[in-house]
Amino acid sequence: MIPSRLRIVLVSPRNPLNIGAAARAMSNFGFFDLHLVNAYDVAFREARSAVNAAAVLQNAREHSSLASALDGCSLVVGTTAAAHRQLQHPLRRLEAGGRLLRAHLASAPAALLFGSEKFGLGNDDMSYCHWLLRIPSRPEHPSMNLGQAVAVSLYELIRQSRAPQPETRRPAPAEDLDRLSALLEQALLASGYAHANSTPAKIRRLIRRLNPGLHDAEVLQGMLRQILWKLSGS
Amino acid sequence: MIPSRLRIVLVSPRNPLNIGAAARAMSNFGFFDLHLVNAYDVAFREARSAVNAAAVLQNAREHSSLASALDGCSLVVGTTAAAHRQLQHPLRRLEAGGRLLRAHLASAPAALLFGSEKFGLGNDDMSYCHWLLRIPSRPEHPSMNLGQAVAVSLYELIRQSRAPQPETRRPAPAEDLDRLSALLEQALLASGYAHANSTPAKIRRLIRRLNPGLHDAEVLQGMLRQILWKLSGS
Structure with a gap:
């Protein structure tokens, strides 16, 4: 797993504190490539100017469309809190999905998408994804805070486990x-x-x-x- | 592992948003026993009255000393960001420490302590701990946001260690x-x-x-x- 190959994409984030928290978790766990799609302008500026804004946030890139934020990524994974909603995609728990993502990152770049605080990823956003990832939260209270969801997902990627099998095929961007x-x-x-x-x-x-x-x-x-x-x- | 046996103890938390975030992560992952020691009063009241305050927060208990918050716990684990500071305690990475904690919770109650946002747990707080837990953050930026640290620690406790990965898709003949x-x-x-x-x-x-x-x-x-x-x- 090569952390620099992972792009974190926040789609339509609204709260500057959450953007800052996502960036902080990235820096804690050694991920530095942050992209924002349709971020609420004021929120992004405010997050960026916060005292503790990590380098991650200073170097974050803005996009007006999701497609342009995914350039070069040969695996795109969306996150969702929905365990039972009718989904058009394969849905994997974080433990299993994390293994696949780590294996991919051993050889090629990937993007991990997080939706807006209120609505998560929309169907259109999800149509850009190869599969979806679900943090195993309680069915009675599945929806996580954005910054916490980023932290938990990245922790799963860096936690020590047995060696994953590398992907041999060259994936398409x-x-x-x-x-x-x-x-x-x-x-x-x-x-x-x-x-x-x-x-x-x-x-x-x-x-x-x-x-x-x-x-x-x-x-x-x-x-x-x-x-x-x-x-x-x- | 029996989640109801784990007590989460926040020592001297100062920011109502962090108290709320910790409670939310607990609810997400199925932990409900929250205790606060020397919480900044205003912060606690504010967090409790927040619109999304989980039941966890409503039922949280306040203490004026750490000792009284640990009543009945036969294992006390402190969290720390310090990888190299001179510690008087055994220090375990979250992956290994989580295993021990889970094993203990199978038969007896335990407490997991988080220090204040600025200073973490003090030496006096740590003296109540059997051992310390470290989330494997980057040495160059080890200090995590309180709510994120709680979320990551609890995720490690509930994550499935075995590998279930059933194929959901029906294959074509x-x-x-x-x-x-x-x-x-x-x-x-x-x-x-x-x-x-x-x-x-x-x-x-x-x-x-x-x-x-x-x-x-x-x-x-x-x-x-x-x-x-x-x-x-x-």
Whole structure:
């Protein structure tokens, strides 16, 4: 596990204290790559100017879209408090998910997403995720404070355990999966495929579940380009 | 491990938000016995009256001395951020200390102590402890936020140490993958895609690597049938 390969992405955080707490936990556990998507401006400025603002916060990057915050990440994991909500994604407990994430970070970059304090990650945000992670909180009171959720998740990653098995396949980065999703969407449109399965979010989720490696993602893009060219030309 | 046997003791906490955060983490992870020693009065009252104050906080007990907060506990563990300070006590990392604490809680009550935000536990407080626990934070930035330290410590106690990782997805049977391979092959042929990647064997292997689940395999077949129909009709 190489901590510098993990990107922490806070989506729509609203409370400067929580942003600061997330940054502090990152610094405590040796993670330094913080990204914020649609952060409430005042909150971010306030957090950044706090006396104890860690270097993490000073170097945090802002984005106006989730997609741009995921550039270069070949694994995207969302966090959720929902144990039973109908989810479109594989859901893993932190213990098991942490092992997978550690194994991935041994060879390639990944992003770990946290949603807003009030609503968590939305369905659209989740459609960018390969799978979801759940901290094993009590079903009667599952929702955790944002800063505490970040702290617990990162602790699981750095805690000492037996050695995880490394991933051998080279995973495809997020932008490749985005291009692939867009190409499939266009091909389906051009073919007249009209179905509840063909919304952009559903297609993104489908591609994440298939999770092609770097090489396969390229091959599939080539195939779809050819199909699309033929469909468009007809 | 019986969670009701663990008493969380905050010694001289000063910030109502931290008291509230500690109580919230306790509720998240199923611990309900909170005691405060020499809490700053205003802070405690403020935390208690917060909108989201958990039942934990409502039932918290106040003490004017640490000794009285430890009544009935046959193991007392203090937390510290100091990895190298000269300590008079055995110091254990959270992973190992958590195991001992869990084992004790299987048969008898224990207390876990957290010091004030600024100074941690004093020498006098530590003299009541059997041993000390250290969350494995970075030596360059060891000091954690109080609420986060409580959350991480309790997570270690409730986390599953064994490895359960059942596959939830229903896998697609071989014949579905064969049909999918054949459809992709036909679509590529109809689109004029000519490439070393498009031999039947390579396509079958590609589909196996993607390894779609039962439902996704059906969705992909539907998509390819529509694309193929459109390509052939043109």
